[in-house]
Amino acid sequence: MAELRRTLDIVAPFFNEAPSASAFARLLGELEAAVAQRYGMTVHKILVDDGSHDDGAGRFSQALTGSWEIVRLSRNFGKEVAVLAGLDQSRADMVLIMDADLQHSLDISLKLIAELVDHPDIDVVYAQNDRREASWRRSQLARLFYSLINSSQRFDIPENAGDFRVMRGAVARALTSLRDKRRFNKGLFAWAGFRQKALPYSPEGRASGTSKWSRLNLIAFSLEGFTSFSVIPLRLISLSGLLAALAGAIYGAKVFFEVIFYGIAVPGYPSLLVAVVLLGGLNLTLLGLIGEYVWVTLSESKDRPVYLVRDVVRSDVSAERPDPGAPDR
Known part of the structure; x- marks a missing residue:
């Protein structure tokens, strides 16, 4: 009997990233080719349009190649929710979560995948920002935040670990069962457990535009973490x-x-x-x-849905994939 080819889904949320659409599509194409050559894995790309006001979805649909789909949400629900929307669509053996602003490089993505492939006893490999470019004050504030939020916990939220990670399909499906309305992914990933490994990295500079995270947004996000995971x-x-x-x-x-x-x-x-x-x-x-x-x-x-989907645009290749169904959003 022929061995079944393993599959990899790449989940990438985006918001107003039309200027970097072509460059990110090229990166995904290079990543797909490298993964297919090294590991013989088929790659499917899941992009989530988190209520963009530009024509990002249109530009991505023109630039992407191979098997892909773009999930367009009805409005901006936030990156944390957009990641969940992408995971809901995934059904591969492995899932890689990365940003569409080109700060997550091809080299680090391949290293994450290699760590997971080479270590069957590991369930999740996450990228840990080394904060080389951060100011001393911001580094100390981040350290204080993690020290406080990890106090009196049965689990630790890794310092400077974001959504950039690769996980086995069973982990991704387990995470979709966590339907928190006010989501703090750092805490949810840590709370879920499984065997995880860190891989230090330095993010690349943004290809265009500025970060969507202002200081007020970061403060609100930190408060979200405390109210969700700490007393x-x-x-x-x-x-x-x-x-x-x-x-x-x-x-x-x-x-x-x-x-x-x-x-x-x-x-x-x-x-x-x-x-x-x-x-x-x-x-x-x-x-x-x-x-x-x-x-x-x-x-x-209130038990409202976590998000609402406006529509899903798929390539001709991805149309052959079985529908994941309609989970409780």
């Missing part, structure tokens, strides 16, 4: 409240002894104002943090 913020605020109560008790004891034993007059208005401002600020901070957790809980309880 540390609540414990820190609780500790702050306990310390404030302790400080108030000590100050009250000091005032009591000064009045009783020394007859010192207690300044009323300044002391009262400081106490009101301090405790009021702590209460507002705690309420805001609790509100974040409540909002996450409310979003999950």
Whole structure:
């Protein structure tokens, strides 16, 4: 009996990447040829248009070769959700997730695949950004973030590990069962477990445009991670409240002894104002943090679909592939 050829799906979400469509399509073509030559694997490309406002999907459909499909979402749901949409369409033996902005190179992609092929005991190989170009302040903030979010966990979220990774098909299908509405893929990948291995790399420069991640987006994304995978913020605020109560008790004891034993007059208005401002600020901070957790809980309880698909454009070759069905999006 002839040996069945292994298959590889490449999942690549994109948003307003029309200028780099031709270059990325060439990279995918080179990657497909290299994988076919080295490992005899058939490659299918799954691109997810995350509600782009340009003609990215049209340009990709003209530039792509071989077997491919472009899943166009009904609006911009965010990269985390777009990755899930791509995984939902996948049914290969291995799945490679990469970005369409050309920061994930051909060389590193092949190294990831080689690690997974050469080590049958490994389920996932992920690329770990070495942060060589990052400033000292940003590196320290990232280190603090991972230290806090990994506190009191049964699993660790690897530092500087993103979506750029290759995994076995069973892992990809297991990940599609995690239907969190407010997604934090770094945490979901780590929570899922499996045997994982890191591969350090330095991302390439963007071919065109600028990063879609502003500082505010990064802060919101970090908060998403905390509210989804950590109770540390609540414990820190609780500790702050306990310390404030302790400080108030000590100050009250000091005032009591000064009045009783020394007859010192207690300044009323300044002391009262400081106490009101301090405790009021702590209460507002705690309420805001609790509100974040409540909002996450409310979003999950509504049980809306994670995303909606506008349509799927396929090449003639990919039309021969069996339909993955219609999972609960």
